[in-house]
Amino acid sequence: MKNIKSKTPFIRLFFFLFLFLFSCKTGKNSTAKTEPPVTLGNMLACYQTTTWDSLSIHTRLAGKWEWEYIRCYWNPENGNYKDFLGLIIEFKQDNTLNVIKNGQTTQTSKWEVVKLNDGFFSLYTTPLVLQLPGKILFCNNRVLFFDSYVDGCDNYFKRKE
Secondary structure, eight states: OHHHHHHHHHHHHHHHHHHHHHHOOOGGGOOOOSSOSSOHHHHHHHHTTSOOOHHHHHHHHOEEEEEEEEEETTOGGGOBSOTTTTEEEEEOTTSEEEEEETTEEEEEEEEEEEEOTTSOEEEEEESOOTTOOSEEEEETTEEEEEOGGGTOEEEEEEEOO
16 A cells, blocks of 8 residues: 555656646647748738839728738737637728628728838728738738837738638
8 A cells, every 4th residue: 555655646747747748739730820921021022022002002902801810019929820810801992991700890990091101001090990000011912011010910911802
């Protein structure tokens, strides 16, 4: 009996260690993304291959964009893929937009492309759409609203239509 009692702490330690190791999600099985779908450097380089103006930005935004990823300045190591899953922004030619979450319109706003002092463009939305502040960067079928340069969050969207 004494022999079993002396082994009990080791058995418990082994059991808890086993549970801990196999309850952690790592590698390819994890659903959280720690890196954006396209790096900021690649988005910027891709964006700069085209000459942009307010009209071309407006035209390019028209349509539906599905939210893909967020990373915030104050917590960049915890970028993820879950915060706004199912969110779609529908930009209309008449300068209105719909924020759609899981098939339901949750917000309607007016939008305007604004040129910034540094030559980039951003959106002015009324009322504010939480995921759209920042410089607009396009690359292929993605748009990044790059706001971490002023301590905000970067939101990536992928063209849906």
